[in-house]
Amino acid sequence: xxxxxxxxxxxxxxxxxxxxxxxxxxxxxxxxxxxxxxxxxxxxxxxxxxxxxxxxxxxxxxxxxxxxxxxxxxx
Amino acid sequence: xxxxxxxxxxxxxxxxxxxxxxxxxxxxxxxxxxxxxxxxxxxxxxxxxxxxxxxxxxxxxxxxxxxxxxxxxxxxxxxxxxxxxxxxxxxxxxxxxxxxxxxxxxxxxxxxxxxxxxxxxxxxxxxxxxxxxxxxxxxxxxxxxxxxxxxxxxx
Numbered sequence: 345x346x347x348x349x350x351x352x353x354x355x356x357x358x359x360x361x362x363x364x365x366x367x368x369x370x371x372x373x374x375x376x377x378x379x380x381x382x383x384x385x386x387x388x389x390x391x392x393x394x395x396x397x398x399x400x401x402x403x404x405x406x407x408x409x410x411x412x413x414x415x416x417x418x419x
Numbered sequence: 420x421x422x423x424x425x426x427x428x429x430x431x432x433x434x435x436x437x438x439x440x441x442x443x444x445x446x447x448x449x450x451x452x453x454x455x456x457x458x459x460x461x462x463x464x465x466x467x468x469x470x471x472x473x474x475x476x477x478x479x480x481x482x483x484x485x486x487x488x489x490x491x492x493x494x495x496x497x498x499x500x501x502x503x504x505x506x507x508x509x510x511x512x513x514x515x516x517x518x519x520x521x522x523x524x525x526x527x528x529x530x531x532x533x534x535x536x537x538x539x540x541x542x543x544x545x546x547x548x549x550x551x552x553x554x555x556x557x558x559x560x561x562x563x564x565x566x567x568x569x570x571x572x573x574x
Contacts, residue, residue, distance in 0.1 A: 349470055349542035350557045384557065392540070395474040411472055411540075417555035418471070418500060418541025419453055419512050419532055 345376075346411045355380045369393070370400040373412055388415055421497055424480035426473055428503045431510050440495040440517040447521035449528040453512040455505045459555070463548040467505045472540035476500075483534040491527040493518035498531055500541065 345360040352358050355376075366372035369391040376382065390413040391398045404410070421439035433452070440448060455467050484496045496516045505511055514531045518524040546552040 346472065348472055348540070349544070350554045352470075390540075392472065392475050395478065397475070397479075411475070413472065413540045414542060414554065415556035416537075416539060416541055417543040417557075418469070418476075418539045419536035 346409065348411070349414045350384060351382060351412055351414055354382050364404075367404060368401050369398065369404065369410055369412070372404065372410060384412075384414055389413055423484035423496065424477055424498045424500070426471060426476070426500055426502045428501070431499045431501060431513050433510070433513055436497055436499055436513060437515055440497060440515050442494050442517055444519065445494050445517040446519055447524040448515065448517045449521065449524035450513065450515040451528050451532045452510055453532070455507050455509045455511055457507045459545055462545070464507060464545050465548050466507065466546045467511070468544040468546070469500070469502050469505065469511065470542045470544070471500070471502050473502075476539045476541055479538055479540070480535060483531055483538065486534070487516070487527040487531045491518070491523040491530065493523050493527045496527055496531060498535060500535070500539075 345362065347355045347358055364372055364375060366375050370386065373386055373389070386400065391400055392411040392413060393402060394409050421436065437448070437450065457464055480498060484498060487493065487496050493516050498512065498514045500512045501510070512532070512535065514528050514535070516524045516527045516531070518527065543555045544552055545555060
């Protein structure tokens with residue numbers, strides 16, 4: 345996992361390796377939201393898997409790098 | 420030839436980047452600069468922080484530049500974005516395009532900055548004069564913590 349911006353502040357860390365039973369990013373975020381005081385709803389987030397935009401329903405594999413992307417504000 | 424997109428923790432050297440787009444076949448150069456403003460949504464801003472998921476942002480930015488080149492037929496295009504702490508008035512982002520003519524240069528430049536703002540995993544934290552701060556676009560759509568704890572599990 346990598347956490348950025350508001351998620352990073354709420355998780356209290358920028359990176360994390362974890363073992364999870366979550367099969368998809370959707371399940372993973374639900375699991376993390378119980379552990380950390382995340383205030384962002386999944387509906388405003390995007391998902392990246394292994395440095396590419398991914399799907400909330402994508403099956404996760406061992407070693408996958410997942411990032412939940414808060415609403416962006418670049419440029 | 421320069422990389423289509425780069426992040427920089429140091430002030431962006433516009434003259435150097437512009438020079439990489441020079442081409443005797445090009446008659447038009449269009450550029451955009453995004454500057455740090457002293458206010459946003461009615462609040463006075465003291466400084467900004469930019470943070471990025473660099474691995475994905477670079478990939479996506481390179482795709483955006485390639486799209487612009489293909490769609491508008493320009494010769495060269497590049498973009499540079501700051502990361503880290505910026506003061507009011509500093510250059511946050513630069514986009515440059517060179518083309519045979521001005522029409523496609525302007526269009527491609529507009530396309531690139533619009534797509535950059537919409538698609539890249541980059542975040543901006545504003546620090547206000549009052550002392551507080553907030554992540555742009557995030558604070559408004561975040562539920563209050565006590566409401567979140569009472570809610571059912573997210574789908």
